[in-house]
Amino acid sequence: MMSEILANWGNYPKSEAKLLSFNSFKSASELIENWDHFIPRGNGRCYGDSALADKIVSTLKYDKFISFDQLNGNISCQAGVLLCDIIDVVMPKGWFLPVTPGTKFITVGGAVAADIHGKNHHKEGSFSRHIIEVEILCDDNQVRICSKSVETDLFEATCGGMGLTGIILKVKFQLKKIESAYVVQKKIKVRNLEEAMSMFGQYGDATYSMAWIDCLKGGKAFGRSIVLVGEHANVDQLPIKKRETPYKFNERLRLSIPFNLPSLVLNKLSVKAFNTLYYNKTLSNYSESIISYDEFFYPLDSIQNWNRMYGAKGFLQYQFVLPLDNSYKGLVDILGRIRKRGSGSFLAVLKLFGDQNDLISFPMKGYTLALDFPVSKGVFKFLDELDKVVLNYGGRIYLAKDARMNKEMFWKSYPHLDRFMSIIKKYNPDKQFSSIQSERLGLT
């Protein structure tokens, strides 16, 4: 069988892998029977090596809708269905995803495996909160249906468990009622980190909130940000001519980056210039507008392959969360170190999470920050140092973004790993499901 070079969204690491897929329950079951030590993979939109291994099983061909209850808004589909397809089906009927990440090009199986979060985490939690049940094919080739009340241990270890409990086959979850395809967005320009954080407090009741933060500014403007707050628009908030067809909007122009840009395009100077431009593009300190859901939730999806911006060597996304009490101190510390190094990222996203204390899911009450670092000399050492800082403040790193964290950091920062391991051992005793990441982190 042919091997190919695969990477996930960060283009780092790249790995030679044998890739097989399945499109029926029978073929999935045959894969388990005949193939050892593989990792299931969706659309490859995690950033690092969670969905990489020598052997990979793609769920992309297992992509059928099973049922959609238009009245109550619950939907069941096979794991390889993409969120963008779900939106296309449910939005005209007045429903939307309960939780969505910053891209709609992920599979629903991936959404479960990474237990994704979105701009509404502080109000509505992560994806797992809205799951009705998950069907999963385990190491013993048995299909199990698990939920918050049935086979709970399997459910807990599957949500956020990065595919280590088995092949997620089907997901049934609850959608969210909406009246239109539009979002009322408030844009607030704030001068520094303190102001940004106070905005999250002030807009604590808003359904959606996040901030773009400029990591390279120092002094008084340290942590200057643009805070975005949103609510689904009701029909009566729309301009009159849109009220007839509230779920219709004009598709955006799609841009594409057709090849890897030379990595020197993104240097300290260009990022600084970009951030300044972005910050100053927002003229007034406060503005309100009605934009399509696509523009609000998925601004980067309009640039296909934006990951190629970082050059052929790829990039690392570093997303951590700090407990609320330590958040301000920790963010000042970490942003300071990044500024000093001068290797800030294009996009740094700040967000306040709500309460969550699940087995292996990433979110916890506190602030999370996501930054991009082009792969370069010294970046690994630098991120190892940041790990220690994050750990000191009681924080942790998001597995769906990680490509490099060491085992020690992982085991010290995730509090329930002993229990997680015991469940993995129960459902995946022979390391049938194993990724480069799970091996690096000492899980398989």
Next chain:
Amino acid sequence: MSSILILGATSDVGKAITFKYASHGHNIILAGRKIEELNIIRSDLEIRFEIKVEVYFFDAENIKTHTTFCDQLQPFPEKTFCVFGYLGNHELAQRDLIESTKIMMVNYVGAVSILSLIANIYEINKSGLIVGVSSVAGDRGRQSNYYYGSAKAGFTTYLSGLRNRLYKSGVHVLTVKPGFIDTKMIEGISTPKQLTASPLEVAKAIYNADKKKKNVIYVISFWRVIMFIISVIPEFIFKRLRL
């Protein structure tokens, strides 16, 4: 909206064609042997496109059942896509009559049997479209797959004759000769990327060819060049090649 019939609807190409036409609002009749899988496809299509989808058992090899199969289809579909095929195991076929017969039965006899019934109905109705998915393998016999190739060659010739006959009745016949397609048939086999079409590309090519009333299409046009070259190599040279 008109309805279309997909014979061999669980194949990757069958699914892609179904998806393409369903997304343009056509109602679909799915036919094949794997009823369970067809029912999964049915719910998927109904949810995605809000169209009418029907499922029928159809076995290409069992030609005695073809008349009954056709009689069930009420109202009769306006377009028929014959997508099923059986690549088989060529080496086994050289030794085993059951395998070689099966290759001929599915790819030629079965296809001709069902399409003949459908062609007669279209001829009476004075409208309809028949799309036959044949293969470049039928353009010249090669030692590595001449059972499959000869069955497809027969099928290609059948389609060409049918087109000739039905032209005056306003019924169109489209012959599709895909080269390599990225499907479960060849999963794990290494094929040159530029010459390998995805099922989606095949479906798009068919949809466009249907609109433009084309007669014979190669999905990736370079295949036309390749097959031309292969077909003009003199036999005394060709027989020495390892193809």
